[in-house]
Amino acid sequence: MRPAKAHPEVNAGSMADIAFLLLIFFLVTAVIPKDQGIYRKLPKECPPGQDCNIPIPDRNILKIAINANNEIMVDDAVVSVSEVKALAKNFIDNNGDGSFAYCNGSKTNTSSDNPTKAVISLQSDRSTNYNQFIEVQDELTKAYFELRKTYSESVLKKPIDKLTEQEILRLKNAYPFILSEAETR
Numbered sequence: 559m560r561p562a563k564a565h566p567e568v569n570a571g572s573m574a575d576i577a578f579l580l581l582i583f584f585l586v587t588a589v590i591p592k593d594q595g596i597y598r599k600l601p602k603e604c605p606p607g608q609d610c611n612i613p614i615p616d617r618n619i620l621k622i623a624i625n626a627n628n629e630i631m632v633d634d635a636v637v638s639v640s641e642v643k644a645l646a647k648n649f650i651d652n653n654g655d656g657s658f659a660y661c662n663g664s665k666t667n668t669s670s671d672n673p674t675k676a677v678i679s680l681q682s683d684r685s686t687n688y689n690q691f692i693e694v695q696d697e698l699t700k701a702y703f704e705l706r707k708t709y710s711e712s713v714l715k716k717p718i719d720k721l722t723e724q725e726i727l728r729l730k731n732a733y734p735f736i737l738s739e740a741e742t743r
Contacts, residue, residue, distance in 0.1 A: 617668060618675045620649045622698075624682040628690045639693050646701035650676045650733065660713050660732065673705070673733045681740040698737065705733045 622642065623631045630637050632645050652669035653661030661673065670676035678698060682691050706729050710718040713732075714725055721729065 614675075614677055615671075617654070618670045618677055620646065620670075620676070620678045622678065622680045622694065624680075624686045624690055624694060626683040626685045628687050630690075630694060639690070639697060642694055642697040643701045643704075646678060646698055647705060649678075650701065651705055652676075658732075660709055662708070674731075677736045677738055679738045679740055699735075702733055702735050706730075709733060 621631075621633055625631065630639060630642060632642065637645065648663065649669045650673050651661050652663035653665055653672050654663075654667055654669055655671040656665060658672050663669070680694065680698070707718045709732050710716055710721060710725075710729055714721065714729070716725065718729075
């Protein structure tokens with residue numbers, strides 16, 4: 559009889575080293591995605607002794623709603639996402655009471671009194687697509703950015719990226735971003 563052949567053995571001594579190197583490689587090269595969201599500064603609590611439940615006139619509120627079918631409604635009229643920015647800018651910059659000289663609005667009596675009193679109310683349905691909600695938020699942010707940029711160039715006579723801290727504060731006071739995200743229905 560022939561003797562049984564011995565099977566060659568695999569040297570497993572370096573397997574642990576290889577596994578460790580692969581682990582380090584994937585830990586170093588893997589990209590961990592950041593959480594995405596919307597940066598908003600929450601309002602401070604109502605100061606003591608001050609009434610924070612003052613009713614806001616309807617003309618100073620731009621009502622934007624996103625329904626379950628992802629349709630955007632601005633003051634009960636269906637609009638597209640691309641129209642939201644222009645509608646918001648016209649509403650905010652209206653200057654209905656004529657108190658701000660830097661406003662370029664049409665001064666209608668159906669839109670906001672002035673930028674400091676303009677409130678945008680955004681309401682969405684529970685089944686609204688998140689991307690649609692973010693697109694509307696982006697359009698509102700663009701509207702405020704464009705108004706602030708125009709103010710910076712025409713009133714402050716500087717590009718928006720060259721402003722000092724005091725000028726930025728003045729800019730934010732001229733066009734405060736007042737957004738009310740109402741509860742979903």
